[in-house]
Amino acid sequence: MSHIAKPAARHPGQPVNKLGFSERDYEGGMSTLCAGCGHDSITAALVKAFFELDIEPHRVAKLSGIGCSSKTPAYFLSASHGFNSVHGRMPSVVTGANAAERSMAYVGVSGDGDSLSIGIGQFAHAVRRNLNMLYIIENNGVYGLTKGQFSASADLGSKPKKGAPNQLSPIDPVNMAISMGASFVARSFSGDKDQLVPLIKAGIRHDGFALIDVISPCVTFNDHDGSTKSYQYTRDNIVETIHTDFVPPRQEITVDFASGEVTSVRLHDGSHMLLKKVDKAYNADDRAAAISYIQHHQAEGRVVTGLLYFDGAEPEFHQVSGTCQEPLRDLPHNELCPGSEALAKLMKGYR
Amino acid sequence: MSGHKVNNFVLKMANVNGTGSASANGLVSKAIFRMGVPMSAKNFFPSNIQGLPTWYEIRISGDGYRARAGQVDVMVAMNAQTYKRDVAEVCSGGYLIYDSTWPWDEQLSRDDVTFIGVPFARMASEAFTGSRIRILMKNVIYAGALAALLDIDMAVIKQLLKDQFGDKQHLIDANHKAIALGYDFAKENFDCPLHCRLESDSKTDGQIVIDGNAAAALGCLYAGATVGAWYPITPSTSLMDAFAGYCNKFRSGDEGNRFMIIQAEDELAAIGMVVGASWNGARAFTPTSGPGISLMSEFIGFAYYTEIPAVLFDIQRVGPSTGMPTRTQQCDILICAYASHGDTQHVCLYPANPEECFEMAADAFDLAERLQTPVFVVSDLDIGMNEWACPEFTWDDARRPDRGEVLDAEQLAAIEKFHRYLDDDNDGIAARSLPGVHPKGAYFTRGSGHNKFGGYTEDADEYQEVLDRLKFKFNEARHRVPAAVESGAHDGEVGIIAYGSSDGAMIEALDRLKEQGLDAAYLRIRGFPFGSEVQKFIDRHEVVFIVEQNRDAQMRTLLMNDLGVRRDDLVPLLHYSGLPIYADFIVQGVLNHLQQRKTA
Numbered sequence: 001m002s003h004i005a006k007p008a009a010r011h012p013g014q015p016v017n018k019l020g021f022s023e024r025d026y027e028g029g030m031s032t033l034c035a036g037c038g039h040d041s042i043t044a045a046l047v048k049a050f051f052e053l054d055i056e057p058h059r060v061a062k063l064s065g066i067g068c069s070s071k072t073p074a075y076f077l078s079a080s081h082g083f084n085s086v087h088g089r090m091p092s093v094v095t096g097a098n099a100a101e102r103s104m105a106y107v108g109v110s111g112d113g114d115s116l117s118i119g120i121g122q123f124a125h126a127v128r129r130n131l132n133m134l135y136i137i138e139n140n141g142v143y144g145l146t147k148g149q150f151s152a153s154a155d156l157g158s159k160p161k162k163g164a165p166n167q168l169s170p171i172d173p174v175n176m177a178i179s180m181g182a183s184f185v186a187r188s189f190s191g192d193k194d195q196l197v198p199l200i201k202a203g204i205r206h207d208g209f210a211l212i213d214v215i216s217p218c219v220t221f222n223d224h225d226g227s228t229k230s231y232q233y234t235r236d237n238i239v240e241t242i243h244t245d246f247v248p249p250r251q252e253i254t255v256d257f258a259s260g261e262v263t264s265v266r267l268h269d270g271s272h273m274l275l276k277k278v279d280k281a282y283n284a285d286d287r288a289a290a291i292s293y294i295q296h297h298q299a300e301g302r303v304v305t306g307l308l309y310f311d312g313a314e315p316e317f318h319q320v321s322g323t324c325q326e327p328l329r330d331l332p333h334n335e336l337c338p339g340s341e342a343l344a345k346l347m348k349g350y351r
Numbered sequence: 352m353s354g355h356k357v358n359n360f361v362l363k364m365a366n367v368n369g370t371g372s373a374s375a376n377g378l379v380s381k382a383i384f385r386m387g388v389p390m391s392a393k394n395f396f397p398s399n400i401q402g403l404p405t406w407y408e409i410r411i412s413g414d415g416y417r418a419r420a421g422q423v424d425v426m427v428a429m430n431a432q433t434y435k436r437d438v439a440e441v442c443s444g445g446y447l448i449y450d451s452t453w454p455w456d457e458q459l460s461r462d463d464v465t466f467i468g469v470p471f472a473r474m475a476s477e478a479f480t481g482s483r484i485r486i487l488m489k490n491v492i493y494a495g496a497l498a499a500l501l502d503i504d505m506a507v508i509k510q511l512l513k514d515q516f517g518d519k520q521h522l523i524d525a526n527h528k529a530i531a532l533g534y535d536f537a538k539e540n541f542d543c544p545l546h547c548r549l550e551s552d553s554k555t556d557g558q559i560v561i562d563g564n565a566a567a568a569l570g571c572l573y574a575g576a577t578v579g580a581w582y583p584i585t586p587s588t589s590l591m592d593a594f595a596g597y598c599n600k601f602r603s604g605d606e607g608n609r610f611m612i613i614q615a616e617d618e619l620a621a622i623g624m625v626v627g628a629s630w631n632g633a634r635a636f637t638p639t640s641g642p643g644i645s646l647m648s649e650f651i652g653f654a655y656y657t658e659i660p661a662v663l664f665d666i667q668r669v670g671p672s673t674g675m676p677t678r679t680q681q682c683d684i685l686i687c688a689y690a691s692h693g694d695t696q697h698v699c700l701y702p703a704n705p706e707e708c709f710e711m712a713a714d715a716f717d718l719a720e721r722l723q724t725p726v727f728v729v730s731d732l733d734i735g736m737n738e739w740a741c742p743e744f745t746w747d748d749a750r751r752p753d754r755g756e757v758l759d760a761e762q763l764a765a766i767e768k769f770h771r772y773l774d775d776d777n778d779g780i781a782a783r784s785l786p787g788v789h790p791k792g793a794y795f796t797r798g799s800g801h802n803k804f805g806g807y808t809e810d811a812d813e814y815q816e817v818l819d820r821l822k823f824k825f826n827e828a829r830h831r832v833p834a835a836v837e838s839g840a841h842d843g844e845v846g847i848i849a850y851g852s853s854d855g856a857m858i859e860a861l862d863r864l865k866e867q868g869l870d871a872a873y874l875r876i877r878g879f880p881f882g883s884e885v886q887k888f889i890d891r892h893e894v895v896f897i898v899e900q901n902r903d904a905q906m907r908t909l910l911m912n913d914l915g916v917r918r919d920d921l922v923p924l925l926h927y928s929g930l931p932i933y934a935d936f937i938v939q940g941v942l943n944h945l946q947q948r949k950t951a
Contacts, residue, residue, distance in 0.1 A: 081786035082795035096627025324607030329632035336575035350559035
């Protein structure tokens with residue numbers, strides 16, 4: 001995808017992380033998306049999250065499908081391995097890549113068209129496999145690159161820039177993922193960096209499939225009165241349910257939330273998620289209750305955000321498959337090829 | 352029937368599918384093989400689980416011919432639904448064995464065929480209890496009757512049962528009982544053996560019986576493939592089943608599995624997984640059939656353009672569309688060669704038998720990684736699912752996988768800057784890096800227009816430069832794919848080209864033609880793009896036939912396209928009924944055409 005190269009100039013006083021990288025080292029090319037696009041805010045949140053997690057950029061693979069959202073891997077982590085695949089098929093590529101090398105971090109960036117129309121099958125099956133990856137849907141309700149057609153996530157009655165309101169029910173990736181057994185499901189808003197960055201960090205560290213559906217307004221085709229994916233509509237109707245903070249391993253947990261019930265959840269690598277219920281009625285570990293709560297608010301036109309479902313105990317892809325710890329691609333030939341003697345013995349069974 | 356047919360006849364069983372006949376039939380064919388008599392066995396089965404007609408045909412050939420014979424000497428007619436056609440198929444002088452529990456419809460009888468009635472169902476119900484066991488044992492009883500009628504070595508049968516059932520003594524006992532019932536009945540009531548009979552030999556020493564799919568799976572195992580992604584589709588399913596079996600045997604342990612088999616949600620995902628795994632440095636493959644190739648085409652083009660290795664097995668079945676899923680054809684020659692939109696060309700290998708399935712499976716990974724491109728092993732149902740006697744496979748322990756031009760961490764550290772599609776040594780191949788190995792190795796893989804540095808481009812020259820290198824690289828593959836092999840006459844006027852599973856029928860046809868005074872040369876194509884030997888063969892012969900198992904002479908089209916051969920220079924002999932080709936079809940086709948040329 002297109003991007004504009006950024007100048008290499010760097011401020012000497014920039015803060016660095018534990019690996020000695022500055023935030024600049026986690027950036028990518030200059031975005032060629034429309035000015036004000038929600039996707040660029042998500043890109044910025046990804047940069048910040050990876051910087052703060054002290055991950056070596058080259059140990060990250062960033063993959064995408066086709067569409068505006070799928071262009072964004074060019075705009076962050078230029079020192080990572082990028083893979084812009086075919087429309088709606090990013091999950092299968094991550095599945096194979098992860099099968100071959102289980103120790104790297106995988107982030108997939110997709111959109112509502114890429115994940116909920118052409119790619120809904122692959123999205124569903126990546127969830128089902130509990131593939132160890134962070135899956136971000138940059139959800140704006142429209143097809144931007146083909147000039148503003150409704151996508152499958154457009155809300156009922158949402159008005160396009162031109163033409164008749166949407167008459168088809170939306171497909172909600174959050175409801176879908178929770179009902180299909182996803183282990184980490186969150187929704188956020190591109191304009192809410194404070195919420196998004198810790199969610200991304202937790203999602204990367206989660207040992208399994210982490211979905212973050214990010215409402216990301218399309219300033220060109222879906223940011224007008226009557227749109228339910230506009231900045232204004234989202235700000236007016238957002239309901240934060242559980243506030244999340246992320247504490248890396250070996251760092252002291254200090255609860256800085258003013259009040260409310262706080263739960264600390266230990267992730268696989270020793271880091272912690274701090275979950276503060278904003279609405280005490282909400283239960284993030286009860287699938288049925290979560291779906292019911294989200295749907296109830298949806299019916300009232302409200303967008304529920306935060307970490308909406310979490311189960312840290314669900315075995316991920318490799319655990320289910322019983323694969324060895326060493327990445328498959330690194331296994332030496334003699335551990336894979338049984339050799340001539342074994343073959344001769346095997347042949348006897350075919351007599 | 353003229354005279355005796357010793358170790359040279361066709362035995363066919365007509366059954367109802369889902370009645371457990373496969374194990375009885377397998378017992379018979381395996382016993383013949385272990386008697387040292389060359390045989391090959393073919394299943395003609397319906398796309399169904401239970402209740403429809405199914406046939407098992409054993410070609411017994413002391414000369415070692417492995418193709419379908421095109422006629423039947425001894426028919427075991429166990430399915431009343433198909434009596435009529437089964438009777439019609441028996442050659443004059445042959446035999447038909449039927450279940451005489453029920454009266455035979457005399458209208459079906461033929462004067463030139465000997466009818467042998469054995470009350471299989473009655474014997475089974477008298478000797479065994481339980482409906483399922485009776486159905487199963489009815490089959491074993493006819494195996495016993497065949498042992499007497501055809502002179503199959505009972506000691507061999509007993510050993511086979513022991514090998515098969517191990518310490519499950521009750522199963523061995525039940526099978527022995529059933530075998531004896533059939534054997535004794537035949538001995539008492541008929542003049543055993545028949546004119547068609549067996550005699551122990553030593554011609555299968557050093558041979559095994561295996562199907563092509565299992566052989567291909569074994570090739571994948573030995574090549575070091577670690578990721579297999581697939582979607583179940585007939586007739587390729589048994590390839591992944593076999594791979595799973597070998598992996599469980601050789602690659603499991605306390606430390607976990609040294610393989611990952613992923614049953615994908617569809618073929619689109621299966622190939623996506625292969626591309627992802629190969630991009631990340633694993634040897635990955637997918638077995639499929641024609642409909643799967645159609646679905647995978649988008650990703651195949653992606654892998655071609657982004658230069659990611661991938662190994663695909665197309666176990667061809669009858670098309671178009673769903674076609675006849677359990678019948679064989681060579682109808683995906685063109686789609687495999689050119690799958691996907693845009694200018695794409697793919698390396699194809701055409702195994703002719705299980706031994707080549709084993710070898711070419713291993714070769715395919717080397718080629719795919721060396722050339723950084725998808726490689727197709729184009730097999731078919733006949734090779735893949737039928738049982739072939741072939742030489743024992745061997746493996747050279749000195750062989751190491753050719754992983755192609757892959758820069759390791761040290762090499763990456765030493766270079767100033769890595770550019771993914773820069774071909775430094777002008778061999779058409781640009782070195783690749785694997786994700787996560789070294790910071791300098793990071794690059795962006797994209798199916799959109801890219802320049803030789805790996806950057807996005809919409810620039811005409813930059814785009815074309817990469818596309819031209821891909822063409823150059825593909826041309827280089829000519830010298831790397833297995834060369835065509837030539838046999839038969841060296842200085843004749845008639846040449847015949849064939850490939851894949853037509854080989855068995857071709858070998859036999861050459862002998863038959865020779866008997867009729869025609870000494871023809873035979874070229875078997877084994878890889879695409881074609882080497883110069885193919886062009887030379889065509890140029891050298893006055894008349895060149897191309898034998899194919901499809902309607903449209905797809906290989907001829909490929910030859911015309913790749914070599915510039917003129918359409919009229921290749922005379923197609925096309926067999927596309929869904930049944931495997933047989934020698935006489937080729938013999939008649941060749942002779943008829945030559946006759947027409949003479950009179951024209």
